[in-house]
Amino acid sequence: MRTLSSLPRRSRIALVASGLALAGGAGWLASAQVGGERGIAAVAASRDIQVxxxxxDVKADTGVEAREEAWAEAQVKAWEKLDGxxxxxxxxxxxxxxxxxxxxxxxxxxYVATLGVIFDRQRAAPFLGDEGRAMRSAPMLVLPVTVSGGTQLMYEQRNPWxxxxxxxxxxxxxxxxxxxxxxxxxxxxxxxxxxxRRSRVWWSNILDEFGAADVLIPIxxxxYSYPGGPIKGTFTARHGPDSVFLDSFTLTADSPEQLPAMLEQAVRRFDAxxxxxxxxxxIQPDPTLNVKTGDLNPAIQRLVDLGRRLLVQDEQREQAALAPTAESDGAISAAPINRPPPExxxxxxxxxxxxxxxxxFGAxxxxxxxTPGVRSTGVRSTAIGGTSVVTVSYSGSIGQLAEALRARSFTVxxxxxxxLISR
Structure with a gap:
């Protein structure tokens, strides 16, 4: 086997140059994964009232006059739309x-236009009463997904959605x-x-990163019919780590130039x-996402406390069984194995x-x-695609539980x- 030192000088230089190029290429790929034109900052949220x-559609002596009259008309129409x-x-x-x-x-x-009118909340509130003052939801992380041409896109690159x-x-x-x-x-x-994903641990880490309580997924x-032709959009609203379906609707843009307007309309539909x-x-924060508090359901907590007391009782009996007695003449008796809990x-x-x-998982x-003898079960960890863990309340020893599970066709x-059971 030839070593690097035994190769001709020109070959050694070529190999070193190739290694540097590969290292540089790997660094470029790592940088390209997070660099480039991506990321669009959200506009600052205003608490003003927007209609x-x-x-x-207004006609006047000049286009400028028509626009001024149209804007004044739009203000009145927007106010009426608010039931002011x-x-x-x-x-x-x-x-x-x-x-x-x-x-x-x-x-x-x-002047022909579609306009939005923003009213100052502080000035308009005396006339509108409690308009818009309803309680807001908990912080909801929005993950907009674009599906097109067989691919799913979110933040990998800038996109209209x-x-x-x-x-x-x-x-x-x-x-x-x-x-x-x-x-x-x-x-x-x-x-x-x-x-x-369905793992609550994954979701909790991400939600904590963005200060959110739950997730909304607008898809x-x-x-595209053909280049430059109509674009049909099917929009689906989902919620939570289990991607629960909320609603679906369709919109159509006559051309790519109309796509931003269609998506803007879709966002308003999603918001509604x-x-x-x-x-x-x-829409309520999923309590299973709160994995850091350690709070248990009261019924499960009572079972846990009962299990701890039984464990203490078992340890005391084992110690008593191991202690020398007069009848045993100093001999140490063995503790019973797989002894069932008290009647x-x-x-x-x-x-x-x-x-x-x-x-x-459900099956x-x-x-x-x-399984006969199982009083109740509590799910400790749900890992779809992994190993799930449940707590079983059983009226018998662990050996008896194992035999009962084998009778249910489990490999134990x-x-x-x-x-650990499997099939």
């Missing part, structure tokens, strides 16, 4: 802080959105694969869906099993619960205080 999609009390147009104008131009066409004597959510003025919504920027390491952490499935779900109690009581044992998918858990590996 969108106000249609105006009857006020003069000049008074309504004094409550407006900004006009948002969604779309407009200005002609020599005509991410931009639509970043530019959404969410201050007036009852949903407290947490919108990541998607730059740097966020593009590695927040991917489409994360939305399919945009875009299908989330607010309705919040009002009827569908009428139960003991807690740990049962582990592989759970490749949700169906397998195995149901069979364990149906028994330990001192835990059992």
């Amino acid at each position: 969108s999609d106000i249609e105006v 009390p009857s006020l003069p147009a000049s008074r309504i104008s004094g409550l407006v802080s900004a006009i948002v131009v969604q779309r407009e066409r200005l002609g020599p004597k005509r 991410q931009r639509a959510w970043a530019e959404f003025q969410a201050g007036q919504s009852r949903v407290n959105y947490v919108r990541p920027q998607g730059s740097g390491g966020e593009s590695l952490l927040l991917t489409f694969g994360q939305t399919t 945009a499935n875009l299908r 869906t989330f607010q309705v779900a919040l009002a009827d109690g569908t 009428g009581s139960v003991a807690l044992y740990t049962v582990q099993f592989a759970s490749p998918d949700a169906a397998a 195995i858990l149901a069979d364990v619960r149906g 590996q028994q330990g001192a205080t835990a059992i």
